[in-house]
Amino acid sequence: MKYIVCEKPHEFLIKEKEMPVRKEGEVLLKIRKIGVCGTDIHAYGGTQPYFEYPRVLGHELAAEYIEGNVEGFKKGDKVTFIPYFHCGKCIACTNGLTNCCANIKVFGVHVDGGMAEYITIPEQYLLHGQGLDYDQLALVEPLAIAAHGVRRADVKAKDTVLVMGVGPIGIGLINFAKIAGAKVIAMDINQYRLNFCKEELGADEIINPMTEDVVERLKEITNGNMPTVVIDATGNRNVMNSAFNYMSHGGRFVLVGLQKGELAFSHPEFHKRESTLMSSRNATTDDFNYVMECLKSGKIDPSKYITHRAGFEDMIGEFDKWIDPKNNVIKAIIELN
Ligand SMILES: [Zn+2]
Ligand SMILES: [Zn+2]
Known part of the structure; x- marks a missing residue:
């Protein structure tokens, strides 16, 4: 399968590797859309503090459920997931604040992310698409960050x-x-x-x-x-x-x-x-669920966010344009077949 790696600042490479193999407690997903985020832009630009290269970016993900043992999910279902992998043991996790876990690993930041045709993730982070389309699902994570900020306030x-x-x-x-x-x-x-x-x-x-x-x-x-x-x-x-x-x-x-x-x-x-x-850091499951409700009820319109699009392989050539302020990008989306 193909994946795109940020080899070092200002360099994306498209590479091939074996399909990931699903372990017990994980699900195999086919990535369908990837939102490009400020974090990705800073990683590419070399301005993200403590960032390690090479790194596969991408944490705003809409995917198709391919394989796993999760109740209520079947092959072909549209899904997204919470990309903040938490330890479950620290004081924050114990108090339900998984968004600011002391040992947090953000998918696509601290560990390799979703700029790939297929990924595996722990099943506990999976969210069912509930009838949302891939555009809407790719927006859930950045919207959850905003929803969390408003909730904090x-x-x-x-x-x-x-x-x-x-x-x-x-x-x-x-x-x-x-x-x-x-x-x-x-x-x-x-x-x-x-x-x-x-x-x-x-x-x-x-x-x-x-x-x-x-x-x-x-x-x-x-x-x-x-x-x-x-x-x-x-x-x-x-x-x-x-x-x-x-x-x-x-x-x-x-x-x-x-x-x-x-x-x-x-x-x-x-x-x-x-x-x-x-x-206000990241977001919790409650924020993700609230965002999905707002998308479902039409209170949030994805077309107001998504301004630019490119296919998976074309993305490398587009990226410098996307980060140029004169192009007025709000949200760029990478689309996979
Ligand atoms: Zn983001
Ligand atoms: Zn924790």
């Missing part, structure tokens, strides 16, 4: 939510905050994406910090109260540091984006608001 209808950074995760954050009934403000330096958020996703307000004074605009939009929830999906340290001043009194600040440095903020400013700061 405990977004309610009375909230005003500022989403900073509107790449694929930020767009998901807007979608789920709107589903929760909140008023949503999208912020980004990319005007094309901001307009998209307003016109296609129902963002109530948009702010471009390149041309507008952020604090002034937030005051104007919130009658001086500022947003009750701020969620970062930029992964940019300066943006994160500034955002401590964007919160209302009693506000929550959730970090979905990740950067390598330290954060710095004024303690009195933070304290007087009785602010809450949280990170």
Whole structure:
């Protein structure tokens, strides 16, 4: 079978190897669609910290069930799976927080992933497609990251939510905050994406910090109260540091984006608001199930996310275009036959 490996930064190679052999407790899957994620882009670009090469990328996967012993699944069923392999023993796992397991191994990041014709995975991570198509199933994982962020922020209808950074995760954050009934403000330096958020996703307000004074605009939009929830999906340290001043009194600040440095903020400013700061990592089974429900009921429209496509072998030639910001890629999907 064929697989694509990221041999080193800026180099994908297509190779051949034996079909994987399913062990007890595993399932054999045929990969049908692969979503390309920021993580894959950073791995390819050599900017992902502690990343080891060579590595087979790919963790946003829609697959066909080929072989296994899982009740309720038969050959040909459309499936996806949770790519965060957890230990089941650490304090986080014991408390049901498998998304931040102390020994987590993310499929396609810490271990070889799904840019392959066939894979085997432990059966416990498998999710039945429940009538969703392969496009929808390839979006479940990135949407679950966003759903988890909104759940962490405990977004309610009375909230005003500022989403900073509107790449694929930020767009998901807007979608789920709107589903929760909140008023949503999208912020980004990319005007094309901001307009998209307003016109296609129902963002109530948009702010471009390149041309507008952020604090002034937030005051104007919130009658001086500022947003009750701020969620970062930029992964940019300066943006994160500034955002401590964007919160209302009693506000929550959730970090979905990740950067390598330290954060710095004024303690009195933070304290007087009785602010809450949280990170949001990966997602849990509940988030995956919630996302699948939202896709099934049509609350989330895949066509708003998927902007680019390529076949398995053509993907190598397309990748540099996909990561060029001028091509306005939101989500690129690799398709296998
Ligand atoms: Zn991803
Ligand atoms: Zn664990």
